[in-house]
Amino acid sequence: MNSTIPFINAANTERMRIARLLIASILLILCSNAIQSQNYALGIVYSEEEGVKSPLTGANIRWAGTNEGTISDINGRFELELNDDSDLLVISFTGYLTDSVRYTGDEISLELKSGVLLDAVDVISRKQSTSLFLLDPLNVQKMDSRELRKAACCNLSESFETNASIDASFTDAVSGTRQIRMLGLSGRYSQILKDNVPNVRGLSTIYGLGYIPGDWIEDIHISKGAGSVTSGFESMTGEINVALKDANMSERAHFNIYGNQGGRTEFNGLTKWRVSDAWSTIILGHAEVNRNRVDRNNDNFMDNPLKQDFILRNQWKFQAKENWEGQYSIDYLNQHQESGELDFRAESADLWGMHLDAERIEALAKTGYVLDDAWGSSFGSQFSYTHYDMNLDAGLQSFNGKQETIRANLLYATKLGCAKKGLTVGASYLMDNYSQSLDSLDLSREESVIGAYAEFTWNPNERLSTIIGVRGDEHNVFGSMFSPRLHLRYSLSEDLSLKGAAGRGFRTANPVTDNLGLLASNRVWNIQAPLLQESAWNYGLNLTYKFKLDYREASIAGDAYSTRFDKQTVIDYETPGMVQVYELQGSSFSNTAQVEFSWEMMRRTNIRLAYRYTDAQTDYLVGRREQPFNPRHRGFMNLAYETKKKSNDAQWKVDGTVQLIGKQRIPAWNIAQSTDLSESASPSFVQIHGQVTRIFKEGVEAYVGVENAGDYRQSDPIRSADDPFDDSFDASQIWAPVFGRMVYIGLRWSIL
Secondary structure (H helix, E strand, C coil): CCEECCECCCCCHHHHHHHHHHHHHHHHHHHHCCCCCCCEEEEEEEEEECCEEEECCCCEEEECCCCCEEECCCCCEEEEECECCECEEEEECCCECCEEEECCCCCEEEECCECEEECCEEECCCCCCEEECCCCCCEEEEEEHHHHCCCCCCEHHHCCCCCCCEEEEECCCCCCCEEEEECCEEHHHEEEEECCEECCCHHHCCHHHHHCEHHHEEEEEEEECCCCHHHCCCCCCEEEEEEECCCCCCCCEEEEEEEECCCEEEEEEEEEEECCCCEEEEEEEEEEEECCCCCCCCCCECCCCEEEEEEEEEEEEEECCCCEEEEEEEEEEEEEEEEEECCCCCCCCCCCEEEEEEEEEEEEEEEEEECCCCCCCEEEEEEEEEEEEEEEEECCEEEEEEEEEEEEEEEEEECCCCCCEEEEEEEEEEEEEEEEEECCEECCEEEEEEEEEEEEEECCCCCEEEEEEEEEEEECCCEEEEEEEEEEEEEEECCEEEEEEEEEEEEECCCCHHHHHHHCECCEEEECCCECEEEEEEEEEEEEEEEEECCEEEEEEEEEEEEEEEECEEEECCCCCEEEEEECCCCEEEEEEEEEEEEEEECCEEEEEEEEEEEEEEEECCEEEECCCCCCEEEEEEEEEECCCCCCCCEEEEEEEEEEECCCEECCCCHHHHCCCCCEECCCEEEEEEEEEEEEECCEEEEEEEECCCCCCCCCCCECCCCCCCCCCECCCCCCCCCCCEEEEEEEEEEC
16 A cells, blocks of 8 residues: 655745745845946956866956956956046956956956066966865855866766865765765755756755766866855755856867776767857767676675666857857766676566666756846846656665656846946746655655745955845745845955855755665665655855965865754664654754865975864754764865976876775664664774876876775675675665775877
């Protein structure tokens, strides 16, 4: 007999009425601050290194012969009021050659060249592949494609090996699937966007991280704390925006082939061409195959899954002289995966295994129009559709899921006639139709959300910058949601910046697909009705200082964040043999503090050091406990060296990363242990990763690397591996690597 899990109907029209009045009042106040329209020069300042264009944040722009100037923002853009005495703009940035350009009324795009020549001594300033931004009110860290090439980075879930802010680990010892953590909480509480549109969510919360190939990524922006209201209401611990390569990429075509000792082989191919003056297109392809059955720890289970994945993307870009711009894309994915006992086949009935079939289609249309007015106004629209089918058999359990999502977002942005102010207002619609079941348990539902938002940016002077956002949404099941967001930046000096953030986020839990690793066990699921919508407040502070150490660039950044849930769906596996899902009764929070130091210690040699402390606790049925498999202490070091480029751009690059993972609490796995008040914990351990890259000439490079060079492995990662159909079988209690040392090799080739 099927049982259906109901949801709380928390509709509250009074709260929504108040939210609408509050939004309307704020809009009236902001609009009343608009000053008289003024004409101003617009432009963007960037640098280019190894074919990668990077915006220069904080470049100085001024009218020649005057004291009137401004600085570029996080995207390298600037706006400067016209001056009657000069039409020549002078642009300068530390470590780059000063340049000038005459303003003729058109938007300026200027590349600054790196380095200056002083008495025949070549002083070069290299753009860091991981960047912090002093002037952005948001606490943003940017990883560009050069940073991603320091490791294998086969997909998004494997892109954070050289980043200290994001933790990556395996969900279980069978499926080989990776998950991430941010600010001490699961990645499902971070909003993951693809080209500024929410993407990895719903049924694809776990597997979706593997649906974005690393070679497709142009850069990744990591923003800690509640994100922008323009992206929706789902951001709690932060935003991860993945910008994909498009028809403007510097190469005409790019190819990458990769293989590792586990039998995994991947191929990526990208090619672009211009169809007309206004239209250009790019096709991106990805294929991944693994047919090797490997069991290095002799537990009769495959260490890595067998795979056959295929992903294809086609994007069209439209840019007209009449201020119109558009991006239109379609993505297709087909995924097959098998894992489990060494001789398991999909048709096997007497062997324990996991079999996954998934298919996904995405379509996206983004259109923008820049108005010819003195207020610096623009209009934009985003429309997306996603269809996702997944069927997963895990031992005796079977999960079947289908998701259809329609998203629309309309927004209007204006500078209010002043470069120091900006206002974005918009409306959105989201429809999620979930058809999902775990054995006989029906978890289907349909959600419909209508929302409106406003975000005001105010930069009264060079020291202070604020972003104030308010968002109101009406949910067909859960009623009214009000999401305020605040980001504040104050520059204590030219090189020292203090940032603060506060905000609230909401999300609807999908208990099974949010925790797919738990299906790698014979635990019995007990999902208590009714399910509710999760909500949490996030608060944070960041202090960043950039300085010279031994005449070379250095920075140190420290931050502290607290995330506190007022509503949460608790996933409780403290009782052996069970997964209990219920509404939070009490407190659930995560407090983190991190400090990170970066320094170009010698020419072409960079070092980054980081330490993070995490205190994440939840009130379970058995009482308050630390969240399992979440280390309190974590250390990080990355060392990168490259030789001097030759005339044909040939050089060597060497990169190494050391991660210290502290002790992690391990839940009880048998009844006797569960009644013992003493807590078991994993030992601390160290992981070492390294890669050597040989660039033969511009556009051709080979690389060889190793993951987990110390070959550290969790002993007996699968409980009752010799009797996988016993109630005690459990492969979900993972705190360390399973495979051990992994050597890989690859080749990248770009046609310029």
